[in-house]
Amino acid sequence: MSDTRPSEALLPTLFLSDADVASLADWPSAVSALAKAYGEPASDARVPPRSMARGDGIWLRSLTAISPAGGHMGSKLIAASPRTRRASYLISLFDQETMGLVALIDGNRVTGLRTAATATLAVDRLAPRRPLCVGVIGSGFEARGALDCLGALRPFESVHVFSPNPASRERFAQSFAGSIDVVPAGTAERAVSGADVVICAARSRDESPVLRGAWLAAGATVVSLGSTLPEQREVDEETMARAARVIADVPDEVAHDTGDGIAATRAGLALDAKLTSLAALVSGDAMPRRSDADIVLYKSVGSALQDVVIAEMLFALAKTKGYGTPLPASIVPVAK
Incomplete structure (x- = not known):
């Protein structure tokens, strides 16, 4: 024995x-x-x-x-x-x-806890130190958790949310009544217009991107949580192209095992040159922006x-x- x-x-x-x-x-x-x-x-x-x-x-x-x-x-x-x-x-x-x-x-x-908390950790290191204008695409549990967690650490100036289902975005806004003032938006573009932080936690039924890079304001911090597999899409190639840095919790998987990463590479974007690990960001070994106008994307697959x-x-x-x-x-x- x-x-x-x-x-x-x-x-x-x-x-x-x-x-x-x-x-x-x-x-x-x-x-x-x-x-x-x-x-x-x-x-x-x-x-x-x-x-x-x-x-x-x-x-x-x-x-x-x-x-x-x-x-x-x-x-x-x-x-x-x-x-x-x-x-x-x-x-x-x-x-x-x-x-x-x-x-x-x-x-x-x-x-849900680790996804929202890790996203907030990234945003806290990337977003400006002021009350934030936040745009949310998605109204499910991941979007709710990400906004709730971020609100526990950082003050908001405004929050707008878009979901293709009007009833869903109204319910999302009402679920924060008394804690965060969330305004439903009629389109995704309106939700993210002028936002300091854009939280994407949604995918379309046909897996086409729900966020267009053309909509992003200079200096925006984008969080992408909803596409973690090769067959899934959330942000378009222009979003990846406009990002000065792509911060990833698992860089290799983000580049080669997500639909967004695969599409960016197929479009000719040298994604590997943009990738920075979340660990490098948190430890201070990486400089995500060279100017306040730089857009930065945090993309998560979970770890x-x-x-x-x-x-x-x-x-x-x-x-x-x-x-x-x-x-x-x-x-x-x-x-x-």
Whole structure:
């Protein structure tokens, strides 16, 4: 029989439900945790490329990462059936010293948390230090999270939102009543006209771009969250061309595995020369603008590092506040 590791590895694994995550999460803590992680030296080996197993109308995606700052490593599994429009998200968190499985977390809300918080981290480094004029394209949970998170850190002068469904953009505006004054716009161009920050979290039904570079004001910071696969489009080639820098959470995937990146390359744009990692931005190693008039694009595909860092934050808060359910049995680390 294999020997087990010391008793600290045998502490109960804590399960955090979706309701636990909703109660524990707060935007400033999430942004702060990500800023700390992206400010630490890291290697590509700590965050390897994601993998995906595909079946008949189903897929299982795996993302893994070792945290550079929080003492944990973990994975997120996404089981999805586009055919039936159902998905499950599971995050496992292991202690780097004991190899103990310290937490299992329902990852449904974590995906939205890390996407919005990472976008806010980028915008906070890129946008001018004044009340912001914000244009939002999209009215779903990603758009709502991105605006809500940004509003928790930065003041707004104005916010306009466009969704092709008038009822959806009205509901979006009303959902912020009492906290953020959001004005529905009749077109995407009107929503982003003169905006300091443009948040794109939407794709058209035919996967044609929803944002045109010609609409952007000088000095705009653009956030693209809604196109993460080769078959998906969100911003047009002119947006990519006008950007002085393209900040990416995963530069190689943004360039070669997103529809926007692929289309820009096909149009003859030397995208690799524009790409800068989010880590370089946060650590201060990159200068995204040479002048205030430069347009900068932050494009996200999502990273396991973000999932693991947010999971670490939630786990620490859960222990402090008494949330979660200790599991009656767990994985026992063995000597190897």
